[in-house]
Amino acid sequence: KMPHNFWCYSDCVTYLPTEMRDKLRKWREDNSRNSEQIVDVGEELINEHSSKLGDDIWIIYEQVMIAALDCSRDDLAHTCLQELRRQFPDSHRVKRLTGMRLEALERKTQQPKNPPAARKRKISILKALGKSAEAIRELNEYLEQFVGDQEAWHELSELYINEHDYGKAAFCLEELMMTNPHNHLYCEQYAEVKYTQGGLENLELSRKYFAQALRLNNRNMRALFGFYMSASHIAASPKVSAKVKKDNMKYAAWAATQINKAYRLAGRGTKENKCSVKAVEEMLESMQITMS
Amino acid sequence: MGEVELSCRAYVKMYLHACLFPRVSINGLLLSSSPAGGAVYVTDCVPLLHSHLSLAPVTQLALTQVDVWCSQTQQRIVGYYQANACASDSSPTPCATRIADKIAEQFENAVLLMLDGSKMSPDYRVPPIVMYERKDSRWILKDKHTIMLRQWEETRDIAGQMLESGDHALLVDFDSHLDDITRDWTNQKLNAKIAELASPANGSI
Numbered sequence: 001k002m003p004h005n006f007w008c009y010s011d012c013v014t015y016l017p018t019e020m021r022d023k024l025r026k027w028r029e030d031n032s033r034n035s036e037q038i039v040d041v042g043e044e045l046i047n048e049h050s051s052k053l054g055d056d057i058w059i060i061y062e063q064v065m066i067a068a069l070d071c072s073r074d075d076l077a078h079t080c081l082q083e084l085r086r087q088f089p090d091s092h093r094v095k096r097l098t099g100m101r102l103e104a105l106e107r108k109t110q111q112p113k114n115p116p117a118a119r120k121r122k123i124s125i126l127k128a129l130g131k132s133a134e135a136i137r138e139l140n141e142y143l144e145q146f147v148g149d150q151e152a153w154h155e156l157s158e159l160y161i162n163e164h165d166y167g168k169a170a171f172c173l174e175e176l177m178m179t180n181p182h183n184h185l186y187c188e189q190y191a192e193v194k195y196t197q198g199g200l201e202n203l204e205l206s207r208k209y210f211a212q213a214l215r216l217n218n219r220n221m222r223a224l225f226g227f228y229m230s231a232s233h234i235a236a237s238p239k240v241s242a243k244v245k246k247d248n249m250k251y252a253a254w255a256a257t258q259i260n261k262a263y264r265l266a267g268r269g270t271k272e273n274k275c276s277v278k279a280v281e282e283m284l285e286s287m288q289i290t291m292s
Numbered sequence: 293m294g295e296v297e298l299s300c301r302a303y304v305k306m307y308l309h310a311c312l313f314p315r316v317s318i319n320g321l322l323l324s325s326s327p328a329g330g331a332v333y334v335t336d337c338v339p340l341l342h343s344h345l346s347l348a349p350v351t352q353l354a355l356t357q358v359d360v361w362c363s364q365t366q367q368r369i370v371g372y373y374q375a376n377a378c379a380s381d382s383s384p385t386p387c388a389t390r391i392a393d394k395i396a397e398q399f400e401n402a403v404l405l406m407l408d409g410s411k412m413s414p415d416y417r418v419p420p421i422v423m424y425e426r427k428d429s430r431w432i433l434k435d436k437h438t439i440m441l442r443q444w445e446e447t448r449d450i451a452g453q454m455l456e457s458g459d460h461a462l463l464v465d466f467d468s469h470l471d472d473i474t475r476d477w478t479n480q481k482l483n484a485k486i487a488e489l490a491s492p493a494n495g496s497i
Binding site: 127128129130158161162164189191192193195196198206221222225226229230262263266267278279280282283 | 315317344345346347348349350352353356357358360361364376377378380381386387470471473474
């Protein structure tokens with residue numbers, strides 16, 4: 001067995017029970033989660049020197065029990081728990097410890113069956129077979145357990161988009177934006193989903209999030225075009241006030257300038273994309289005519 | 293309904309588009325530089341997307357831009373193509389019919405073309421395509437005998453050759469253009485390469 005902590009190197013040195021007890025106290029006060037060390041020291045203390053510990057023994061039992069669960073030493077955890085239950089039969093605190101042990105046992109029986117990598121592979125196979133509904137269901141289950149897996153959240157948003165379930169796609173993207181507030185792509189994708197959902201309220205939301213994406217990355221062309229299009233559509237809507245119309249026409253005009261600028265810059269020196277430059281210019285002109 | 297002919301250039305670019313993004317759905321527009329009326333001659337195509345096909349903004353943008361480009365170059369949008377991520381499924385998705393419907397509003401004899409991924413093996417003998425036409429507001433399978441590919445074997449060989457030499461990496465779809473607007477979604481370079489490889493009989497426009 002490899003020495004896993006400082007203690008083992010000094011096997012020849014015997015520590016006094018008082019020193020071991022002090023070490024345990026220090027670790028309690030520092031809230032150290034060095035569970036393996038705690039188990040090492042605590043187990044010896046409990047087995048060999050319990051009579052010398054006085055009232056400290058109970059808090060030591062608790063400390064060692066928790067550490068033992070961390071190290072999958074259920075035998076030791078059980079022993080400690082038994083002693084505590086015997087001494088404090090109605091204690092709420094002891095009941096909580098019992099709960100902790102049960103949870104740890106449950107986790108042990110669940111985990112080996114479906115490690116995350118295997119589940120993710122199953123999901124990509126389902127996707128490749130075109131079984132979107134099942135892939136979505138599995139991915140949702142996976143995310144209940146691994147709620148921080150960004151890649152999985154994005155995967156799920158893509159699946160929902162493919163299924164035209166824009167509401168749920170938006171939910172996934174909201175999750176991603178919350179945990180990755182500086183990622184311009186999530187803002188832009190969220191805006192695209194809102195735009196697709198349609199209606200005045202969603203269009204205004206989409207414009208706001210396209211704007212946010214641009215703030216985070218002013219070279220995001222999808223966001224720039226999206227901002228232009230959403231503002232244009234809002235301005236052209238018969239349901240908006242004169243002020244909203246005016247504001248959105250201003251936004252659209254600003255965006256059109258930026259787009260033209262970007263394309264002129266891109267077209268400099270290359271004959272290649274003259275077509276796209278001309279097409280964009282004309283497109284922007286024709287959209288302005290329909291708007292005014 | 294009427295006859296549809298698919299040019300070498302249109303077929304090769306669609307094929308290369310599908311090969312460039314093999315694990316996702318892709319789509320694009322079919323264009324014609326021939327006068328309307330009679331047979332529909334698909335002379336070119338514009339590859340559009342390889343992500344988020346069902347989201348509106350980029351699709352709307354692309355349709356508008358291609359429309360403008362077409363009017364500048366005496367072409368018209370006559371159809372839509374799509375290849376599904378799941379190669380064994382070549383049926384049109386709601387997204388496909390929706391866009392094709394829009395095209396049909398402007399062009400009566402519009403065609404919807406699905407690439408059949410399961411038939412795209414290296415030595416496929418028939419064109420891996422399934423075509424639909426619009427009848428009574430529905431898209432129905434087109435009679436295979438009304439679909440023409442002149443010099444099919446040469447076209448197929450050109451597509452295979454370009455794939456092998458890595459030319460599909462030169463293809464620019466609208467998605468890629470938005471990632472880098474210096475890239476040309478009209479694919480003039482690729483068109484030139486295809487024209488070089490095609491014999492005069494294989495109708496370069």
